[in-house]
Amino acid sequence: AQSVTQLGSHVSVSEGALVLLRCNYSSSVPPYLFWYVQYPNQGLQLLLKYTSAATLVKGINGFEAEFKKSETSFHLTKPSAHMSDAAEYFCAVSNVDSSYKLIFGSGTRLLVRP
Amino acid sequence: GAVVSQHPSWVICKSGTSVKIECRSLDFQATTMFWYRQFPKQSLMLMATSNEGSKATYEQGVEKDKFLINHASLTLSTLTVTSAHPEDSSFYICSAKSSVSTDTQYFGPGTRLTVL
Numbered sequence: 248a249q250s251v252t253q254l255g256s257h258v259s260v261s262e263g264a265l266v267l268l269r270c271n272y273s274s275s276v277p278p279y280l281f282w283y284v285q286y287p288n289q290g291l292q293l294l295l296k297y298t299s300a301a302t303l304v305k306g307i308n309g310f311e312a313e314f315k316k317s318e319t320s321f322h323l324t325k326p327s328a329h330m331s332d333a334a335e336y337f338c339a340v341s342n343v344d345s346s347y348k349l350i351f352g353s354g355t356r357l358l359v360r361p
Numbered sequence: 362g363a364v365v366s367q368h369p370s371w372v373i374c375k376s377g378t379s380v381k382i383e384c385r386s387l388d389f390q391a392t393t394m395f396w397y398r399q400f401p402k403q404s405l406m407l408m409a410t411s412n413e414g415s416k417a418t419y420e421q422g423v424e425k426d427k428f429l430i431n432h433a434s435l436t437l438s439t440l441t442v443t444s445a446h447p448e449d450s451s452f453y454i455c456s457a458k459s460s461v462s463t464d465t466q467y468f469g470p471g472t473r474l475t476v477l
Contacts, residue, residue, distance in 0.1 A: 279464050290367070290454050291405075291468040298464050337404065347464055348395070349456075351404045 249274045249340050253352035261360045266310075266325040268355050270338030273319065280321040281339040281349065282312055291337065297321060308332070333359045364388050365457050367469035374445055375477055382440045382472045384455030391457035394438040395466060396430060399452040411438050435460075445476040 283291040295306025411432035456466040
């Protein structure tokens, strides 16, 4: 069975500050891991994904995430927050055994203060 | 690339009527499409998986006679909410997985359904 835990339903940072959104996963087989962003009343946009290649993954809009097997984590970071980064962020896990069905975390709302 | 559209973007209907939502992959062939439901301020809940040319696979607790899914072509899947009731009001989002990049789902913009 797979699961995803996102610590912190809300994260607030100042513009220009480091963004860190936490994601821990559980998977009985090697996982595929994803971060998606959702703006109000819109669908999900893929930020980045880990599919067993490099453990440090770079995505769009300056975001990156590092896969740490020993910690079962896939935290999302960005060195300097912009106001436009304010949105809901979802971590998700899948694997080949589950036919790549995505299991989502509960989401983290990122607030960026001027 | 990898664009998925949904139509309509929002719909309001009366209780007891049926509503059809379309999901299209615009620039790739989608052998598999997924339908999700999202309640306000909550995560996405997978409703069903549809494969082109075969019956959809529904997740536990999802009524297949209530939520009819058809995946007639490699670029189109439809979700029909039959005899809609106010509790069916929600944000419905589809995603599509291409035959080439099988590990990634690309999401549509969602459809807001309000049942009066």
